[in-house]
Amino acid sequence: DAGVTQSPTHLIKTRGQQVTLRCSPKSGHDTVSWYQQALGQGPQFIFQYYEEEERQRGNFPDRFSGHQFPNYSSELNVNALLLGDSALYLCASSPERSGVFSYEQYFGPGTRLTVT
Amino acid sequence: QKEVEQDPGPLSVPEGAIVSLNCTYSNSAFQYFMWYRQYSRKGPELLMYTYSSGNKEDGRFTAQVDKSSKYISLFIRDSQPSDSATYLCAMNQMDTGRRALTFGSGTRLQVQP
Numbered sequence: 401d402a403g404v405t406q407s408p409t410h411l412i413k414t415r416g417q418q419v420t421l422r423c424s425p426k427s428g429h430d431t432v433s434w435y436q437q438a439l440g441q442g443p444q445f446i447f448q449y450y451e452e453e454e455r456q457r458g459n460f461p462d463r464f465s466g467h468q469f470p471n472y473s474s475e476l477n478v479n480a481l482l483l484g485d486s487a488l489y490l491c492a493s494s495p496e497r498s499g500v501f502s503y504e505q506y507f508g509p510g511t512r513l514t515v516t
Numbered sequence: 517q518k519e520v521e522q523d524p525g526p527l528s529v530p531e532g533a534i535v536s537l538n539c540t541y542s543n544s545a546f547q548y549f550m551w552y553r554q555y556s557r558k559g560p561e562l563l564m565y566t567y568s569s570g571n572k573e574d575g576r577f578t579a580q581v582d583k584s585s586k587y588i589s590l591f592i593r594d595s596q597p598s599d600s601a602t603y604l605c606a607m608n609q610m611d612t613g614r615r616a617l618t619f620g621s622g623t624r625l626q627v628q629p
Contacts, residue, residue: 404559433616440524442604442619443560456616490559494615504550505617507559 402427404508406491412514413481421476421511425493431455432474433505434466435490443490449474450496478513486515519543522605522620531629535592539605539620542586546607546618549581551590554602554622563603564590595627 405424413419425432431450435443445458449468468474472493478485489512492505522539529535537551547568552560564579566572566588572579578591588607592599602622608615 406559431615435617440621442520442522442606442621443617445616445618448615458616488557492617504562504565506562507552509559512557 404429404491404493404506406489406508406511408511409509410512410514412516414516415481415483417481418477418479419481419513421478421489421491421513422473423476423491423493423508424473425491426506429493429495429506430472431494431496432468432472433492433494434474434476435492435507436460437488437490437510439487446476481515483515486513488512517542518621519618520605520607520620523623524621526624526626528626528628529595531595531597531627533595533627535595535599535625535627537590537592537603537605537623537625539588540586541588541607541618543607543609543618544583544586545609547583548608549579549588550606550617551577551579552604552606552619553599554604556601560604592625595625597627597629600625600627 433448434446437443447457452468463479488510490510491508494505550565551563554560569583576593580589604622605620606617
């Protein structure tokens, strides 16, 4: 059973550019969350997608946007990159079964983004 | 003040020691508590989760939650060098509108052989 997968593993971009990161959730999971983890810090919640809609958003600017596809996979897009966007971007998935909430989130290996 | 506080360490212990990792939090609405282990340059791995107060044991790991003190702990018995990693506590509210996890900053653990 494949876990959460993310691509690419590493990415180097220049300030002002745009980037797209991809995530495939764990089998049987339909909810995808994205987190940003700066060096030496805990992950910070960006947003969560369920049924192809953004359900909850953290304190991140509109430069951060996302999408969820019918197969539950997801993309994170960041526009107008800043040096401060350099971080490990983590995708987490969880199951959302009707009437039974599961709060455990399972993380992928992350995409390390470096902005120069 | 951060909602979740965690001592960054590093915490260095000899192999076989009992390790105690802790987090405090300020949001009394948190009811679901998790511990993740993160190896260098990897994603967090879910170790344990507990709901509300009480203890939960899984092998060498024991998680404790004291909601009255807003304090959670993870104990590792018979620690091994392979336990060397950063340990993150995380929590969220049992609220259909808020499923985001709030993390501590992580405690780096080093188990010396």
